[in-house]
Amino acid sequence: MPSTPASTRGRIGVLLVNLGTPDSPRTPDVRRYLNEFLTDGRVIDMPAAVRYPLFQGIVVPLRAPKSAKIYQQLWDERGSPLLYHGLDLQKLVQEKLGPDYLVAFGMRYQNPSIESALQQLRDAAVERIIVLPLFPQYAAASTGSVQEKVMDIVGKWWVVPAINFIGTFADDPGFISSFAALGKAEMARRDYDHVVFSYHGIPERHVLKGSHNGHCKLGSCCNHYNKNNRYCYRAQCFVTSRLLADALGLAPEQYTVAFQSRLQSRLRDPWLQPYTDEVLKEMPAKGIKNVLAFSPAFVADCLETTIEVGEEFKEMFEAAGGNHWQLVPSLNAQPQWADAVVDLVKRH
Known part of the structure; x- marks a missing residue:
């Protein structure tokens, strides 16, 4: 077959997307x-007539001042870690991919927006676009929301380029080895009795709604990762944990998978269990005094890692009688992680 003339070929666009952050604390x-964030129908899957009045009128006004205080603890001289780690990763991936690619970075909520990042790629007349939502485990409320937003924006363009979505990388070797390397560095500094893999929680109904032909039962079906549960968030969390445990040389009894950041108290709806904050309080009584914690649902440090797992859970663990709780830092813009992103892009 005749090849496409070089003069008509454009660069390949790469869109890296993370969840979002306020412009300031x-x-x-x-x-x-x-x-x-909280009026996104994929995050809060209530009818819009209920969702908007409830969250814009009641939940957000009550929550915003409290959240602002927590963001003030998170903010540093460079601003929001989720933002600057994303921009650092964009720069590093761009350098590694070279001039045949154009890498843009956007946030699902707030700035820089997905729309501005896509416009950058559009202005450069890229030949096609590879979209990588920076969520290792697919969930309709995270990866699915990004995909929907991208399609909504690009669908309004008169010329729509070819678009590839990387929907999940929960079992990607580069992702696993990058996180394992950070864990090994922490384990070399001291001995730990146990490892906790803490993932962002989602409502159980989100898993069941996305179940392929009713396959998911929120039970032992998630212990095996296959075509039927490839996009089951719970199954993906389990496979990430198993692969990380293998890479770290852990036996099954040496680690626990748990879920954090639930809104159950407000929505009165069961979320994925066990809950990290409840599990860690029971550990000291069982003789588990030194714990190494991972947050493998996040590839950049943010409020849920640095503050929730790194500080709040540490205080809970020590108050329950524990000696040491250590958070493994996220991947951020580590060169090994940037190499893994480049490999993901080139394979798609």
Whole structure:
């Protein structure tokens, strides 16, 4: 077959997307962020007529001042870690991919927006676009929301380029080895009695709604990762944990998989269990005094890793009688992780 002339070939566009962050830790900016985030129908799957009045009128106004105080603890001289780690990763991946690619970075909520990142690729007349939502385990509320937003924006363009979505990388060797390397570095510093893999929780109904032909039962079916549960969030968390445990040389009894950040107290709806905050309180009484914690649902440090797992869970663990709780830092813009992203892009 004749090849395409070089003069008509454009660069390949790469869109890296993370969840989002307020523009500042001030209450008005946090309120804007939470309003956009919590009124997304894929995050809060209630009818819009209920969702908007409830969250914009009650939940967000009450939550924004409290969240702003927590964001103030997270913010540093460079600003929001989720943002600057994403921009650092974009720069490093661009350098590694070279001039035949154009790498853009956007956030699902707030800035830089997905729309502005896509416009950058559109202005450069890229030949096609590879979209990598930076969520290792697919969930309709994260990866699915990014995919929906991208399609909504690009669907309005008169010329729609070819688009590839990388939907999950929960078992990707590069992702696993990058996180394992960080864990091994922490394990070399001291001995730990146990390892906790803490994932962001989602409502059980989200898993069941996305189940392939009713395959998922929220039971032992998630112990095996296959075509029927490839996009089951719970099964993906389990396979990531098994692969990380193998890479770290852990036996099954040496680690626990748990879920954090639930909103159950407000929504009165069961989320994936066990809950990390409840599990860790029971460990010291069982003789588990030193714990190494991973947050493998996040590839960049943020409020849920640095503050929730790194600080709040540490305080809970020590209050329950534990000696040491250590969070493994996220992948951020580590060169090994950037290499893994490049490999993911080239394979798609």
